[in-house]
Amino acid sequence: MNTKINELQPKNVFKFFKQISEIPHASKDMQRISDYCVEFAKNNGLEYIQDEHYNVIIKKPASKGYEHLPAVIIQGHLDMVAEKLGSSDFDFSKDALQLEIDGDFLYAKDTTLGGDDGIAIAYALAILEDDSLKHPAIEAVFTIDEEIGLIGANLIDTSSLQGKYLLNIDSEEEGILLTSCAGGISVINELEVETTDATGVSGTIKISGLIGGHSGVEIQKGRANANKIAGDIILRTKDIMYVVFMDGGKKDNAICREARIDFVTPKDNVKQITDMINEIRNEYISRYEGIEDSIEITVEFGEVKTVKALTKDVATRAARLMFESKNGVVAMSKQVQNLVETSLNIGVLTQTADKITIIFSVRSSIESEKMAVVKELNCLATSLNINYVLNGDYPGWAYKEDSKLREIMSKVYKDMYNEDVTIDAIHAGLECGLFVSKIPGLDAISFGPNIYDIHTPMERLSVSSTKRVYEYIIAVLEAFNCEEQ
Numbered sequence: 001m002n003t004k005i006n007e008l009q010p011k012n013v014f015k016f017f018k019q020i021s022e023i024p025h026a027s028k029d030m031q032r033i034s035d036y037c038v039e040f041a042k043n044n045g046l047e048y049i050q051d052e053h054y055n056v057i058i059k060k061p062a063s064k065g066y067e068h069l070p071a072v073i074i075q076g077h078l079d080m081v082a083e084k085l086g087s088s089d090f091d092f093s094k095d096a097l098q099l100e101i102d103g104d105f106l107y108a109k110d111t112t113l114g115g116d117d118g119i120a121i122a123y124a125l126a127i128l129e130d131d132s133l134k135h136p137a138i139e140a141v142f143t144i145d146e147e148i149g150l151i152g153a154n155l156i157d158t159s160s161l162q163g164k165y166l167l168n169i170d171s172e173e174e175g176i177l178l179t180s181c182a183g184g185i186s187v188i189n190e191l192e193v194e195t196t197d198a199t200g201v202s203g204t205i206k207i208s209g210l211i212g213g214h215s216g217v218e219i220q221k222g223r224a225n226a227n228k229i230a231g232d233i234i235l236r237t238k239d240i241m242y243v244v245f246m247d248g249g250k251k252d253n254a255i256c257r258e259a260r261i262d263f264v265t266p267k268d269n270v271k272q273i274t275d276m277i278n279e280i281r282n283e284y285i286s287r288y289e290g291i292e293d294s295i296e297i298t299v300e301f302g303e304v305k306t307v308k309a310l311t312k313d314v315a316t317r318a319a320r321l322m323f324e325s326k327n328g329v330v331a332m333s334k335q336v337q338n339l340v341e342t343s344l345n346i347g348v349l350t351q352t353a354d355k356i357t358i359i360f361s362v363r364s365s366i367e368s369e370k371m372a373v374v375k376e377l378n379c380l381a382t383s384l385n386i387n388y389v390l391n392g393d394y395p396g397w398a399y400k401e402d403s404k405l406r407e408i409m410s411k412v413y414k415d416m417y418n419e420d421v422t423i424d425a426i427h428a429g430l431e432c433g434l435f436v437s438k439i440p441g442l443d444a445i446s447f448g449p450n451i452y453d454i455h456t457p458m459e460r461l462s463v464s465s466t467k468r469v470y471e472y473i474i475a476v477l478e479a480f481n482c483e484e485q
Contacts, residue, residue: 004101008463010470012129016122017106021097021114026082027251029093030054030144033078037142040125053144054078055156060128060138069136069480070164073442074127074473075431076120077146077153077170081251081455084111086208086258088457105452105460115461116214116454117146120169123470127477135477139163146170146431147251149186149392153431158438165405165480166444167473168432172217172451174465176422177409179445181430182216182341183370183396184363186252187377190355191317191386198242198309200264202302205233205277207248209294212257214455215345215361216428219255220329220338224284224292226259227346227358231322233261233280233297238316240272241265242309245351246318252347252361253429254455259349264307274299317384318356322346325360325380330373333365340427342369344377358386363427365396397433397444399425405443412475 008014025033034054041048047059056078062069082092088110090098098109107113124140127133139161143152171178207226227248234243241263248259265273281297288295326344333339341364348359360377364370374390381388400406406423413421432444450465452458 012126027079058140062137071137073163075141080114107460113459153434168446171448180399180425182365184429185393195308199306205261209296210257226256230259231319234319243315248349252359
């Protein structure tokens with residue numbers, strides 16, 4: 001751990017961020033980070049609720065002079081996307097993130113940083129700990145498993161919350177207030193593994209070097225998807241090799257950066273496969289010129305083996321689902337310039353002894369369009385005799401015409417920086433939609449400091465932006481008293 005992190009400002013925020021980074025908190029591994037938040041509440045004499053899912057609510061009374069104001073909810077999610085470089089042996093289930101500093105940026109060596117959304121938790125804990133601040137009653141809400149379908153926000157009981165305003169600190173561009181977002185759903189496709197004995201030279205095809213990124217934030221950038229490429233490769237080579245194993249991507253909301261295909265082939269086909277892979281690599285390098293600068297598609301051969309390989313039928317059906325489905329932007333908004341309306345991402349490809357699983361993330365700001373894409377996917381899966389289930393359906397978040405919170409935050413920003421804040425919408429899914437649907441009349445804004453390349457090992461958090469946004473939050477909380485009088 002870089003000791004210079006202890007000197008970063010604001011110290012209390014980075015103190016908590018460092019502590020969070022030392023606790024494994026990938027999606028589905030929530031108890032330890034949840035218990036950490038509970039221990040914080042106990043140590044600071046604050047009221048808390050920890051539900052059976054490990055969602056946490058911590059409440060702090062209003063400071064003097066703010067007792068008459070409605071409570072403010074400060075909200076973020078406890079889980080992080082667990083992505084690492086293919087060469088890394090980092091274990092997200094037990095290892096602490098290795099934080100490093102490069103100029104203005106904080107990052108984690110070889111892995112995602114977890115700024116999405118550890119910075120929200122750090123901000124909230126710093127505010128809860130600091131009794132010198134002026135603010136209405138605070139209700140800090142920390143949800144689980146946001147990255148795999150907004151699960152915590154869907155499950156949490158909000159009946160104990162009195163807040164009228166929601167500060168969702170889960171955006172990654174300073175100076176922008178998000179006021180609406182798309183809804184989404186995951187489509188999980190499964191087909192049974194069927195095998196046949198196959199003898200030949202063993203080999204592995206690897207797709208790597210892709211940029212990847214968040215499928216809600218960066219889908220419009222036209223980046224390559226390794227699972228889509230894998231489907232193409234399997235279909236092109238299906239007559240001259242047997243697929244033994246296929247794998248690509250861990251999160252349905254991350255654009256797949258790496259994929260792998262293990263195979264066996266008759267010795268006479270080694271040169272043909274080598275030539276085909278070189279041809280495919282050159283084709284994709286040309287296709288993504290100016291977008292992807294480091295595409296690598298390689299093949300390595302091993303010894304002659306007799307193995308249990310996938311039948312040609314199973315491998316082909318899986319590949320067709322990936323290759324023939326849409327991927328990326330499906331439609332742009334007709335109302336908001338440069339806003340993606342509907343998209344589809346092939347995020348996960350996994351194989352076990354029994355089944356192959358392919359998971360898509362579908363997003364749209366229009367519910368009917370979201371379900372139209374789902375229906376099209378399901379029709380393709382049915383035609384290929386592939387079973388599917390829908391999971392993690394969450395609503396979009398509609399723009400609120402009359403927003404007191406937007407007025408306060410816009411005024412404070414103008415006063416602090418002598419320029420107007422940007423009011424915007426986002427294609428990514430945010431928990432705001434679920435909280436607004438659960439709490440009638442809730443006024444919500446999503447915002448945050450500058451974080452780049454989230455959901456990838458290149459993720460980095462701007463230290464100076466983190467400081468400015470913290471000062472902005474403190475000023476917004478203090479401004480509620482002026483606005484309500």
